[in-house]
Amino acid sequence: MLIKSPVKSALKESQVTDEGVYNGRRSLLKSMGFIGAGTLLSNSIATSANAEGFGLFSSDEVKTFEQKPLKYTPANVTENSEILTPESKVISHNNFYEFGTNKSDPVNNSQGFNVNPWSLKISGEVNKPFTLDYDDLFNKYAIEERIYRLRCVEAWSMVIPWLGFSLSEIIKQADPTSKAKYVAFETLDDPKQMPGQRSRRVGGGIDFPYVEGLRMDEAMNPLTFMSVGVYGKTLPPQNGAPIRLVVPWKYGFKSIKSIVGIKLVEKMPPTTWNILGPNEYGFYANVNPEVSHPRWSQASERRITAGGLFSRNRIETLPFNGYSEEVAHMYKDMDLRKHY
Numbered sequence: 427m428l429i430k431s432p433v434k435s436a437l438k439e440s441q442v443t444d445e446g447v448y449n450g451r452r453s454l455l456k457s458m459g460f461i462g463a464g465t466l467l468s469n470s471i472a473t474s475a476n477a478e479g480f481g482l483f484s485s486d487e488v489k490t491f492e493q494k495p496l497k498y499t500p501a502n503v504t505e506n507s508e509i510l511t512p513e514s515k516v517i518s519h520n521n522f523y524e525f526g527t528n529k530s531d532p533v534n535n536s537q538g539f540n541v542n543p544w545s546l547k548i549s550g551e552v553n554k555p556f557t558l559d560y561d562d563l564f565n566k567y568a569i570e571e572r573i574y575r576l577r578c579v580e581a582w583s584m585v586i587p588w589l590g591f592s593l594s595e596i597i598k599q600a601d602p603t604s605k606a607k608y609v610a611f612e613t614l615d616d617p618k619q620m621p622g623q624r625s626r627r628v629g630g631g632i633d634f635p636y637v638e639g640l641r642m643d644e645a646m647n648p649l650t651f652m653s654v655g656v657y658g659k660t661l662p663p664q665n666g667a668p669i670r671l672v673v674p675w676k677y678g679f680k681s682i683k684s685i686v687g688i689k690l691v692e693k694m695p696p697t698t699w700n701i702l703g704p705n706e707y708g709f710y711a712n713v714n715p716e717v718s719h720p721r722w723s724q725a726s727e728r729r730i731t732a733g734g735l736f737s738r739n740r741i742e743t744l745p746f747n748g749y750s751e752e753v754a755h756m757y758k759d760m761d762l763r764k765h766y
């Protein structure tokens with residue numbers, strides 16, 4: 427489908443993120459020389475400049491990625507359930523540096539992203555390595571809906587109805603050896619399709635491919651989810667199509683997108699944001715209101731809702747993003763100030 431002006435529903439990042447935090451996270455990248463004044467311009471200016479610069483589409487004609495409906499078991503919604511963040515915001519306010527560092531860059535620069543064929547390789551310390559192709563992602567495991575809070579380290583949050591299956595299903599199928607202590611994840615490395623991988627300036631100075639990791643017990647926790655869809659359909663590229671991780675008690679940067687590799691390993695694997703700023707982003711990255719980011723507090727967050735205005739919807743951040751009952755036991759012997 428061809429449409430005009432794809433970003434009408436896009437929020438300005440400044441509408442949902444404290445200006446201090448917005449500029450703060452970028453100052454790390456800027457200090458490394460990867461963000462120029464251009465990135466701090468208003469989104470609309472930066473976006474149109476970027477999009478045309480990449481030559482992906484002309485400024486008034488954009489191909490929209492086609493999301494397919496999925497069959498799934500719906501989540502149990504109770505009276506106490508939280509209000510979902512509108513779909514229009516879930517799919518337009520994103521972090522996906524492979525497509526640019528502004529919040530509207532992913533939706534604007536990823537609509538031609540090709541997800542089929544896809545190949546997700548499960549390997550490493552396993553007795554039965556295997557590879558999933560595009561169709562396997564939607565047919566091998568029973569797909570269910572999980573409504574999770576997503577808390578970004580930048581202190582904004584959403585409530586999102588994901589579709590997918592537990593990561594533990596994949597891991598069990600691979601039959602881990604006794605040496606498997608961690609799980610390492612890797613995003614697609616395809617500079618032709620991902621403008622941020624072609625230019626260190628556009629990609630925020632990240633050394634791609636984006637990598638992440640979990641300890642084995644975290645990976646096997648029933649909450650840890652492989653998402654192949656959102657809001658009843660397959661994922662759009664900006665949210666990590668065709669398959670991404672969702673770890674709801676950790677800051678959003680752990681939830682790596684567009685995964686092509688899952689490797690079980692003996693040693694703690696390197697992770698992208700920890701490599702970029704080890705004093706600011708730890709391996710564990712559990713949501714913790716008591717441990718501030720060195721440059722901003724994590725005690726509260728802005729919930730992105732239908733309104734989503736700059737100074738509204740400020741709520742308290744909960745330990746483990748409200749999932750303590752399910753996950754706190756995994757960290758009972760750890761100093762979470764040290765292991766942030």
Ligand code: MTE
Nearest residue numbers: 520521522523578613636678679681682683
């Ligand atoms: N995965 C990749 N490959 N590249 C990224 O830049 N950003 C992370 C995470 N996964 C990122 C990524 C960050 S910082 C966040 S907050 C979440 O994706 C955002 O997910 P969403 O855009 O679906 O809300």
